Amino acid sequence: MKSEFRTLNIFVLVSLFAGFLPMSTAAALNDATVSATKTDFSASPTYAKADGVSEITAIVYAKNESGVPLADKNVEFTVNSDSGFYSLLKTEVTNDAGLAYLHLTRDNFDKFTVSARVDGADLNYPLTVYFTATGATPPVALMDANGGGGYGSLFKESGKSTIYYYGMDEKKHVFPTQAIYLSWYQNWTGINSLSHETATAIPLGANVTPKPLTSLIQFVSADTPFQILDNKVYAIDAWDVSPFMEDPLGAWHLRWLKSADAAAAIYGANWEGKIVPVPEIFRDNYPSALGAEINSASDYSTKTMFNFSIGLIGLFQKK
Numbered sequence: 051m052k053s054e055f056r057t058l059n060i061f062v063l064v065s066l067f068a069g070f071l072p073m074s075t076a077a078a079l080n081d082a083t084v085s086a087t088k089t090d091f092s093a094s095p096t097y098a099k100a101d102g103v104s105e106i107t108a109i110v111y112a113k114n115e116s117g118v119p120l121a122d123k124n125v126e127f128t129v130n131s132d133s134g135f136y137s138l139l140k141t142e143v144t145n146d147a148g149l150a151y152l153h154l155t156r157d158n159f160d161k162f163t164v165s166a167r168v169d170g171a172d173l174n175y176p177l178t179v180y181f182t183a184t185g186a187t188p189p190v191a192l193m194d195a196n197g198g199g200g201y202g203s204l205f206k207e208s209g210k211s212t213i214y215y216y217g218m219d220e221k222k223h224v225f226p227t228q229a230i231y232l233s234w235y236q237n238w239t240g241i242n243s244l245s246h247e248t249a250t251a252i253p254l255g256a257n258v259t260p261k262p263l264t265s266l267i268q269f270v271s272a273d274t275p276f277q278i279l280d281n282k283v284y285a286i287d288a289w290d291v292s293p294f295m296e297d298p299l300g301a302w303h304l305r306w307l308k309s310a311d312a313a314a315a316i317y318g319a320n321w322e323g324k325i326v327p328v329p330e331i332f333r334d335n336y337p338s339a340l341g342a343e344i345n346s347a348s349d350y351s352t353k354t355m356f357n358f359s360i361g362l363i364g365l366f367q368k369k
Contacts, residue, residue: 270329
């Protein structure tokens with residue numbers, strides 16, 4: 051009798067479990083709605099060589115709220131480069147395992163921001179990936195708390211005042227003067243301190259020059275206070291896209307801004323405040339050949355396809 055009672059209890063419990071819980075569980079498991087919080091979004095690797103062959107793959111693993119993979123979901127990948135040279139919008143479809151892939155290559159140094167939208171649901175975070183000289187991971191001291199960053203960082207050697215920019219050519223680029231630094235950045239925050247061993251191990255690259263398009267240049271002596279050695283005021287311009295891609299520094303050239311009226315028309319009444327004094331010894335940071343003279347606002351535009359609002363990422367663009 052006791053054995054029959056126990057069997058009946060077990061039957062009732064199993065029946066309840068089979069008849070109630072699996073129905074709600076099954077509904078949750080079969081839910082085809084994409085969960086932006088449960089869906090995984092990653093890139094592998096984060097850094098790759100800018101050789102036109104090495105790949106960085108963005109990966110979306112689409113899941114519902116129960117964590118079940120979802121097949122046949124449209125994934126819209128959006129890619130934008132900080133240099134302003136590249137953008138991409140591409141749609142892929144998740145496979146039977148819930149995975150969708152976007153393969154990226156680049157033959158010029160660049161920083162990409164990759165975002166994704168899955169079946170109409172925006173994923174909550176973008177990815178940042180880099181194409182660099184060798185694809186090497188930056189010095190640990192330049193990485194942020196999440197293991198990202200590095201390229202595009204500012205640093206100085208501990209105990210010294212010289213500030214460098216760490217470019218995607220994997221070299222350090224010195225700001226020759228405070229005025230040149232301030233043409234790019236508004237304050238002195240976010241500058242990392244590296245040990246002597248780490249700082250000196252990074253090879254030295256080209257000097258940083260005043261920010262193009264928004265700065266004017268006048269050549270001065272290296273004295274303090276300086277003396278004006280060239281009364282001419284120059285605007286900074288690019289020849290065109292092609293030489294920039296081959297030689298970013300050589301592509302920038304100087305153009306003589308011939309009159310105060312032209313300067314005011316282009317840069318506003320406070321145009322003199324945009325002049326960056328550059329010691330004459332750094333004149334050779336620019337090609338010796340000057341561009342066409344600027345006589346009026348119609349001769350020059352401060353607008354460009356290049357994006358410099360974020361800093362120097364696009365400046366050291368080519369191996």
